[in-house]
Amino acid sequence: MAQASEPVRHTGMREHNLSLVLGAIVRHGSVTRARAAELTGLTKTTVSGLVAALTEAGFVAPADARADADGPGARGERSGRGPGRPGAPVAVSGARHAGLGLAVDADGLSAFVLDLHGTARAHEVVVRDNRTRAPDAVAAELGDLARRMLDRAGAQGLTAAGLALALPGLVDRRGGDGRTVLRFAPNLGWRNVAPDALLAAHLPPLRLPPETGNEANFAALAERWSGVGAGLGDYIHVSAEVGIGAGLIIGGELFRGTHGLAGELGHCLVEPDGALCGCGSRGCLEQYASIDAMLRAAGSDVAEPTAAALLAALTAGRPTALAAVERAGRAVGAALVSAINLLDLDAVVLGGGYVPLAPWLSGPVRDALARGPGRLRGTAPHLAVSTLGRYAPARGAAGSVVRRLLADPALVI
Amino acid sequence: MAQASEPVRHTGMREHNLSLVLGAIVRHGSVTRARAAELTGLTKTTVSGLVAALTEAGFVAPADARADADGPGARGERSGRGPGRPGAPVAVSGARHAGLGLAVDADGLSAFVLDLHGTARAHEVVVRDNRTRAPDAVAAELGDLARRMLDRAGAQGLTAAGLALALPGLVDRRGGDGRTVLRFAPNLGWRNVAPDALLAAHLPPLRLPPETGNEANFAALAERWSGVGAGLGDYIHVSAEVGIGAGLIIGGELFRGTHGLAGELGHCLVEPDGALCGCGSRGCLEQYASIDAMLRAAGSDVAEPTAAALLAALTAGRPTALAAVERAGRAVGAALVSAINLLDLDAVVLGGGYVPLAPWLSGPVRDALARGPGRLRGTAPHLAVSTLGRYAPARGAAGSVVRRLLADPALVI
Numbered sequence: 001m002a003q004a005s006e007p008v009r010h011t012g013m014r015e016h017n018l019s020l021v022l023g024a025i026v027r028h029g030s031v032t033r034a035r036a037a038e039l040t041g042l043t044k045t046t047v048s049g050l051v052a053a054l055t056e057a058g059f060v061a062p063a064d065a066r067a068d069a070d071g072p073g074a075r076g077e078r079s080g081r082g083p084g085r086p087g088a089p090v091a092v093s094g095a096r097h098a099g100l101g102l103a104v105d106a107d108g109l110s111a112f113v114l115d116l117h118g119t120a121r122a123h124e125v126v127v128r129d130n131r132t133r134a135p136d137a138v139a140a141e142l143g144d145l146a147r148r149m150l151d152r153a154g155a156q157g158l159t160a161a162g163l164a165l166a167l168p169g170l171v172d173r174r175g176g177d178g179r180t181v182l183r184f185a186p187n188l189g190w191r192n193v194a195p196d197a198l199l200a201a202h203l204p205p206l207r208l209p210p211e212t213g214n215e216a217n218f219a220a221l222a223e224r225w226s227g228v229g230a231g232l233g234d235y236i237h238v239s240a241e242v243g244i245g246a247g248l249i250i251g252g253e254l255f256r257g258t259h260g261l262a263g264e265l266g267h268c269l270v271e272p273d274g275a276l277c278g279c280g281s282r283g284c285l286e287q288y289a290s291i292d293a294m295l296r297a298a299g300s301d302v303a304e305p306t307a308a309a310l311l312a313a314l315t316a317g318r319p320t321a322l323a324a325v326e327r328a329g330r331a332v333g334a335a336l337v338s339a340i341n342l343l344d345l346d347a348v349v350l351g352g353g354y355v356p357l358a359p360w361l362s363g364p365v366r367d368a369l370a371r372g373p374g375r376l377r378g379t380a381p382h383l384a385v386s387t388l389g390r391y392a393p394a395r396g397a398a399g400s401v402v403r404r405l406l407a408d409p410a411l412v413i
Numbered sequence: 414m415a416q417a418s419e420p421v422r423h424t425g426m427r428e429h430n431l432s433l434v435l436g437a438i439v440r441h442g443s444v445t446r447a448r449a450a451e452l453t454g455l456t457k458t459t460v461s462g463l464v465a466a467l468t469e470a471g472f473v474a475p476a477d478a479r480a481d482a483d484g485p486g487a488r489g490e491r492s493g494r495g496p497g498r499p500g501a502p503v504a505v506s507g508a509r510h511a512g513l514g515l516a517v518d519a520d521g522l523s524a525f526v527l528d529l530h531g532t533a534r535a536h537e538v539v540v541r542d543n544r545t546r547a548p549d550a551v552a553a554e555l556g557d558l559a560r561r562m563l564d565r566a567g568a569q570g571l572t573a574a575g576l577a578l579a580l581p582g583l584v585d586r587r588g589g590d591g592r593t594v595l596r597f598a599p600n601l602g603w604r605n606v607a608p609d610a611l612l613a614a615h616l617p618p619l620r621l622p623p624e625t626g627n628e629a630n631f632a633a634l635a636e637r638w639s640g641v642g643a644g645l646g647d648y649i650h651v652s653a654e655v656g657i658g659a660g661l662i663i664g665g666e667l668f669r670g671t672h673g674l675a676g677e678l679g680h681c682l683v684e685p686d687g688a689l690c691g692c693g694s695r696g697c698l699e700q701y702a703s704i705d706a707m708l709r710a711a712g713s714d715v716a717e718p719t720a721a722a723l724l725a726a727l728t729a730g731r732p733t734a735l736a737a738v739e740r741a742g743r744a745v746g747a748a749l750v751s752a753i754n755l756l757d758l759d760a761v762v763l764g765g766g767y768v769p770l771a772p773w774l775s776g777p778v779r780d781a782l783a784r785g786p787g788r789l790r791g792t793a794p795h796l797a798v799s800t801l802g803r804y805a806p807a808r809g810a811a812g813s814v815v816r817r818l819l820a821d822p823a824l825v826i
């Protein structure tokens with residue numbers, strides 16, 4: 001509060017103004033230097049200098065070249081132009097900088113490259129059973145994947161300024177020195193792993209320090225930035241693989257919790273004295289509504305323990321499989337009712353492993369939402385199904401890098 | 414973001430600077446004008462003028478008079494002094510301004526007056542069964558109570574700048590025109606009541622517009638400001654009367670939710686296909702752990718349906734009553750586990766009607782917290798019991814007025 005009246009400090013002033021100008025361009029799409037001066041309260045001369053620096057650094061480009069900016073020829077075309085005429089509008093450029101998102105889960109690795117427009121420029125999945133692999137072995141393979149992605153980005157003229165890694169577990173920000181600790185990833189069998197050290201050992205160094213977060217949080221953000229979450233108000237994104245992950249979007253931002261541990265819907269209790277969970281509680285949602293739990297409950301109706309076989313059994317109308325998923329839907333609905341009542345949410349997004357099961361899960365979930373929350377608030381919370389699929393965590397991680405870069409371009413200028 | 418670089422606007426400048434200076438005095442206790450100038454970045458001359466205005470308006474007083482400020486003589490003594498010597502420290506004065514907090518619940522009305530130090534200056538409970546009374550009749554009686562409190566404050570030299578009202582139901586901020594609507598207060602039987610209109614009709618007009626909120630939220634804030642919540646990190650305050658109320662404190666502030674509906678722990682689901690709740694769901698916590706639910710479950714072990722009789726039965730070791738409260742404790746524990754896992758909370762405060770039952774409730778609640786959340790985060794969330802009793806909602810409401818006033822003294826200058 002006190003700083004608002006202090007004289008403006010010149011240390012960091014240019015960095016701050018670069019952010020201001022780029023922020024105005026990000027929010028307004030395509031603006032002239034005069035309009036950017038109005039929007040930021042800076043002088044036109046100052047803005048022209050900043051726009052020149054942002055152009056030179058590849059963050060913005062003349063708006064009339066924007067249609068070409070995604071193409072491979074855009075970089076060469078723009079670099080010869082300089083800052084351009086003062087009356088000509090500029091816009092964010094998708095031609096130079098990128099964010100690299102990586103994700104590790106029980107079934108493999110995935111990677112996604114986004115440019116500054118949020119456009120997908122490369123992606124890849126490596127299918128691999130990670131359930132019994134040591135962190136170092138996984139990180140080494142992740143390093144190979146990251147290098148392939150950087151090569152593919154480079155072939156399009158893109159440089160990844162940083163990377164973010166999505167992990168299927170409790171990523172705790174209390175690690176000390178601003179470092180994170182992966183406290184527990186039940187489906188990988190990892191405990192108290194330091195992602196920063198792993199990344200430093202196996203991943204190529206980039207300009208920004210790497211960021212690590214929970215996969216469900218990154219998936220929830222991906223829905224917000226480029227999926228069904230864009231128009232939903234406050235919502236919870238819930239997905240299932242071996243476990244259950246959920247991410248909360250409140251006020252347009254990720255709600256992480258003070259220690260970064262928020263959103264553990266999978267350990268909400270839905271059955272008193274129910275099945276013992278790896279977390280120590282009994283009757284956690286995960287014991288009824290993870291893919292593994294549905295497979296167990298579907299028994300011999302499912303030919304082999306895979307999500308594809310479960311889907312086949314449902315499609316064939318096998319009764320034990322149908323009952324298992326119906327049961328899971330009621331459990332998910334119960335946990336979501338608790339989440340909505342506690343957090344005042346407007347909507348729910350089913351993602352990840354729940355997407356192919358949505359035709360069977362949605363009914364019981366929708367029923368639960370309509371009853372209590374619908375009556376308490378006069379209208380039932382909205383239920384949506386993700387369209388981003390397998391890449392949501394890596395895509396959200398890449399988007400997180402892009403957002404960091406757009407918020408503070410001086411990080412790489 | 415853009416405003417940080419805009420030229421300072423002179424409209425509202427003095428109001429803003431009054432807030433800045435008073436804020437520095439609130440945070441630092443007792444400061445000289447020179448120190449206040451350092452803390453705010455304003456010149457000493459400007460600060461001296463602002464301190465003079467704040468002194469004249471009764472917000473601050475010479476710090477050496479502070480020990481007397483709560484006494485009836487303080488106002489006369491101070492008003493003759495003027496702004497005082499520049500080197501002499503000033504501090505917040507408890508002698509002139511107050512906040513009035515009011516609360517309506519199923520069993521009565523309560524009121525609390527706090528001065529700017531957060532010191533209790535008057536309080537009163539009116540015991541009354543409000544379960545079948547019309548909002549207008551209750552508001553009329555609330556008006557009488559408010560006038561008595563204003564008289565008692567006035568006799569101590571205090572003027573209440575505003576009032577806040579705590580209600581036992583869903584207070585929705587979507588009422589339009591910034592107005593609130595009490596959507597549903599199950600224990601009063603009120604639906605879609607407009608508190609602002611009721612207050613305008615029956616309460617004395619004060620300088621600030623009245624504020625209405627959920628009783629559980631105000632109780633949670635009261636714990637934060639003057640109870641066991643002060644050192645707890647992020648917590649949920651849960652209490653029981655006829656229903657169950659909970660308030661969330663996150664980052665030191667109340668987490669209201671986007672529509673002001675957050676914290677409905679009482680409608681978290683703890684029993685699949687359980688008892689039908691007034692909200693439309695089955696198996697809500699309220700059906701097992703409200704005082705009424707415990708009384709029903711205790712059956713003939715309890716001589717009459719009152720909290721006092723339940724307490725007597727527990728003290729006498731009556732087995733059905735003990736089992737009912739044990740069951741309630743397990744249900745509260747289950748709902749709290751869900752809340753902690755979703756919101757990343759550090760602690761739980763049992764308040765209101767749970768306080769006398771804490772010797773019987775705490776065991777099962779503590780067990781639930783130690784299992785899942787304790788294992789997931791390495792340490793079990795802390796369990797505390799409120800010391801504020803019956804007045805927590807009204808005290809929190811009064812505190813909310815005081816905080817509003819300290820944040821923006823220009824509201825009454």
Ligand SMILES: [Zn+2]
Binds near residue numbers: 266277278279280286
């Ligand atoms: Zn669990």
Ligand SMILES: [Zn+2]
Binds near residue numbers: 679680692694699
């Ligand atoms: Zn309910």
